[in-house]
Amino acid sequence: MTKARIKYVLSADSWAKARKAPMPYTFEPMLATLHREPFSDDAWLYERKFDGIRLLVFRDGDHVELYTRNGKARNGHFPELVALMAAQPGERFVLDGEVVAFEGDTTCFSRLQQRAGISDPAEARASGIKIYFYVFDSPWMEDYDIRRVPLRERKQVIREVLDYSGDLRFTPHRNGDGAAFLAEAREKGWEGIIAKKAESAYRNGRSKRWLKLKVEAGQELVIGGYTDPEGSRTGIGALLVGYYEGDALRYAGRVGTGFTDAELARLKETLSTIEQAEPAFADPPDATDIHWVTPERVADIRFTEWTPDGRLRHPAYLGERDDKDAREVVREDRA
Structure with a gap:
């Protein structure tokens, strides 16, 4: 050329x-x-x-x-x-x-x-x-x-x-x-x-x-915590995810579907190494069953819509992304 x-x-x-x-x-x-x-x-x-x-x-x-x-x-x-x-x-x-x-x-x-x-x-x-x-x-x-x-x-x-x-x-x-x-x-x-x-x-x-x-709503969101599995499920129960609004990490909801068994196990192994005592969310949910993590990992989440109180409706996990920095994640319909 x-x-x-x-x-x-x-x-x-x-x-x-x-x-x-x-x-x-x-x-x-x-x-x-x-x-x-x-x-x-x-x-x-x-x-x-x-x-x-x-x-x-x-x-x-x-x-x-x-x-x-x-x-x-x-x-x-x-x-x-x-x-x-x-x-x-x-x-x-x-x-x-x-x-x-x-x-x-x-x-x-x-x-x-x-x-x-x-x-x-x-x-x-x-x-x-x-x-x-x-x-x-x-x-x-x-x-x-x-x-x-x-x-x-x-x-x-x-x-x-x-x-x-x-x-x-x-x-x-x-x-x-x-x-x-x-x-x-x-x-x-x-x-x-x-x-x-x-x-x-x-x-x-x-x-x-x-x-x-x-075609459907969806975006990358920051992982701020996870819950333990219940019943016959292994690995983790759900991810707690959010987005940045200025310097504040805002809570957007729990994501409990879309995982394979292998991905549940991988996420448990990965997230357990970055646990921290306090939530990174500026507005964390009031619950006692949560493992808080350092907000450094990003997941791709599909959902139907945002609710009026800023939560995800019917979210599903698509996969983890390492091609986007966590601090770049904002709520896209407000960007």
């Missing part, structure tokens, strides 16, 4: 917005803002929302690094992706995308989580869980910072210059008809869609030029 190839893909106006710059080796990715109402607008692109783990890919010659959005290295967890990126025709690039595992035709975070917890490359490869990487953006390509180039043309660049013959996938998009696409997502059992302003630049941090529209 050469400067001439990138210049050929871009319009003259967009090429003027690209600037020569050193390759970044870390940066804060662009993040979507939750949006409630479906909409259709020709100025927006609509992509499928994957139920996976966001990864940033940095390739400099023979050297490839994979990082989560909060800067955790993931080369050992996904060695196939390292090999896949090293085999690409371009030698220097930064990609933004999502690693996924499938269950049938639907991406499945709980299946991916079984791989995400394995850091030994050989063991990860032998897990039997096949992974794919969907690339949807690139802020830097072959000596050029292309963040100011409009999104539509950044997507043209990654479509033209990358090789999609293996397990690398280009993230397709729908033009204009977002409401119909969200209805299709609901029908197919997807998590939702992402709406992106077609002419948007790539900005660090959360932006209202990228919007996430979910």
Whole structure:
């Protein structure tokens, strides 16, 4: 891949917005803002929302690094992706995308989580869980910072210059008809869609030029405690979860469904090592059967809605996430 190839893909106006710059080796990715109402607008692109783990890919010659959005290295967890990126025709690039595992035709975070917890490359490869990487953006390509180039043309660049013959996938998009696409997502059992302003630049941090529209309510929440199991259940009974409002951790409710037996046992082993005497919640529930923990771990929770008193209705556990810092977790419908 050469400067001439990138210049050929871009319009003259967009090429003027690209600037020569050193390759970044870390940066804060662009993040979507939750949006409630479906909409259709020709100025927006609509992509499928994957139920996976966001990864940033940095390739400099023979050297490839994979990082989560909060800067955790993931080369050992996904060695196939390292090999896949090293085999690409371009030698220097930064990609933004999502690693996924499938269950049938639907991406499945709980299946991916079984791989995400394995850091030994050989063991990860032998897990039997096949992974794919969907690339949807690139802020830097072959000596050029292309963040100011409009999104539509950044997507043209990654479509033209990358090789999609293996397990690398280009993230397709729908033009204009977002409401119909969200209805299709609901029908197919997807998590939702992402709406992106077609002419948007790539900005660090959360932006209202990228919007996430979910089929069901759900978000990451901080684990602040757990209860003991009852009856024939083993491991833990329920998780107590919450979100940050300024410096205060607010209690959002108990989550007692969605766990496998193996996950109940793993959570018990993990959480018992970070127990503390006092609750981290600013408004803890009045109960005596709770093991309080240091609020450093994050879980992905699906639920039907928030109640008027700020509790989760019918929550279910999807999996633990280590790609988001606990202090970044806020109530999304208020963000």
